[in-house]
Amino acid sequence: MITGDNVFTAKAIAAECGILKSGQQVSKEEVIEGEQFRNLSEDERMDKVDTIKVMARSSPFDKLLMVQCLKKKGHVVAVTGDGTNDAPALKEADIGLSMGIQGTEVAKESSDIVILDDDFASVATVLRWGRCVYNNIQKFIQFQLTVNVAALVINFIAAVSAGDVPLTAVQLLWVNLIMDTLGALALATERPTKELMDQPPVGRVAPLITNVMWRNLLSQSLYQITVLLTFQFRVFNEFNSRKLEKRNVFEGLHKNRLFIGIIGVTVILQIVMVELLKDFADTEKLNWEQWGICIAIAALSWPIGWVVKLIPVPDTPFLSYIRGWI
Numbered sequence: 001m002i003t004g005d006n007v008f009t010a011k012a013i014a015a016e017c018g019i020l021k022s023g024q025q026v027s028k029e030e031v032i033e034g035e036q037f038r039n040l041s042e043d044e045r046m047d048k049v050d051t052i053k054v055m056a057r058s059s060p061f062d063k064l065l066m067v068q069c070l071k072k073k074g075h076v077v078a079v080t081g082d083g084t085n086d087a088p089a090l091k092e093a094d095i096g097l098s099m100g101i102q103g104t105e106v107a108k109e110s111s112d113i114v115i116l117d118d119d120f121a122s123v124a125t126v127l128r129w130g131r132c133v134y135n136n137i138q139k140f141i142q143f144q145l146t147v148n149v150a151a152l153v154i155n156f157i158a159a160v161s162a163g164d165v166p167l168t169a170v171q172l173l174w175v176n177l178i179m180d181t182l183g184a185l186a187l188a189t190e191r192p193t194k195e196l197m198d199q200p201p202v203g204r205v206a207p208l209i210t211n212v213m214w215r216n217l218l219s220q221s222l223y224q225i226t227v228l229l230t231f232q233f234r235v236f237n238e239f240n241s242r243k244l245e246k247r248n249v250f251e252g253l254h255k256n257r258l259f260i261g262i263i264g265v266t267v268i269l270q271i272v273m274v275e276l277l278k279d280f281a282d283t284e285k286l287n288w289e290q291w292g293i294c295i296a297i298a299a300l301s302w303p304i305g306w307v308v309k310l311i312p313v314p315d316t317p318f319l320s321y322i323r324g325w326i
Contacts, residue, residue: 001013001014001017001019001053001054001055002034002054002055002058002062002063002066002089003054003055003056003058004056004057004058004059004085005056005057006056006057007031007033007056007057009056010031010054010055010056011026011031011054011056014031014053014054019053019054020053020054029048029051029052030051030052030053030054031052031053031054031055031056032048032052032054032055032056033055033056033057033058034055034056034057034058034059034062035057035062037052037055037058037062037065037066038059038061038062038065045065045069046069046072046073049066049069049070049073050073052066059085060085060086060087060088060089061088063079063081063085063086063088063089064088064089064092066089067079067089067092067093068092071092071094074203074204074205075203075204076094076095076201076202076203076204077093077094077095078093078094078095078096078097079092079093079095079096079097080096080097080098080099080120080123081096081097081098081103081107082098082099082102082103082104082107083103083104083107084104084106084107086098086107086110087106087107087109087110088110090107090110090111091110095112095113096110096111096112096113097111097112097113097114097115097123098110098111098113098114098115099114099115099118100114100115100116100117100118101116101117101118102118103118113126124197127197128192128196128197129192131192131196131197131199132190132191132192132193132196134202135190135196136187136188136190137208138208138209138210138213139187139190140183140184140187140188141208141209141213142209142213142216142217143180143183143184143187144180144183144184145209145217145221146216146217146220146221146224147175147180147183148175148176149217149221150220150221150224150225151172151175153221153225154225155172174273182265182266182269183266186266206317207317210317211313211314211315211316211317212313214313215308215309215311215313216305216308216309219304219305219308220301220304220305220308223300223301223304224301274286
């Protein structure tokens, strides 16, 4: 919290907001005045900027200096303010938020987001939905890569070893245009949860494909390649993609009727593809026993996904190891 108020007022407000722990001794490094921060050397500021929780009696230049230091440390910086003196920091920040009613025109023009109702709780709503969209994108990327890695490897191995590919051009088009389109729509309908706010923010240089995603998609791809997955299998993997880390992939499923509906449409289209479009898609009809075997093999992706999520992953991005070897 950066404010122009004196230290005592700033501490009281910060404790009320939960920035400082009420009733506990506050260290000198956690609370600082703008003049002290301004007079530090650049190296000292960079060392202390992460430990500062409250900066009192600050000037517009002090706010700007704080934002610049945090950005140099690699943080994604968001600033809220409603006064004219907040404009430099709002403009310098990655995301500037100002109040639409009490905020000055200068502050609003310098901001990226204007909170129309002046309710600070709206910031949390924006943050929650932003994280939800990012999380849904990761879910779809994991699902898409799993499907495409398996299809690519299977076709490549078959082409090299037998001179023929098991998946025709029409079938690959079906996988990429129809099934994955529906998969993207299904995974994009997930609504934000409370758990999203418990996660740390994503860093500026954090990889879009995390170690957790690599673990999940590689394990499922290996399984699919091993059993030469049938097209029906991929519907089941959509459930695994709903949760990147949680083992219970069915949690909250009953609340998302659109997801269930899309899965139903996908199943129907897949049955039509196999049973009715023999000449067009180069498929063969299946009897009840064959359908049962396909479903059983596909359903194994659920326990595999549950077991795989017990495997811990390192914090260091997976690709950084590859860059180190190169």
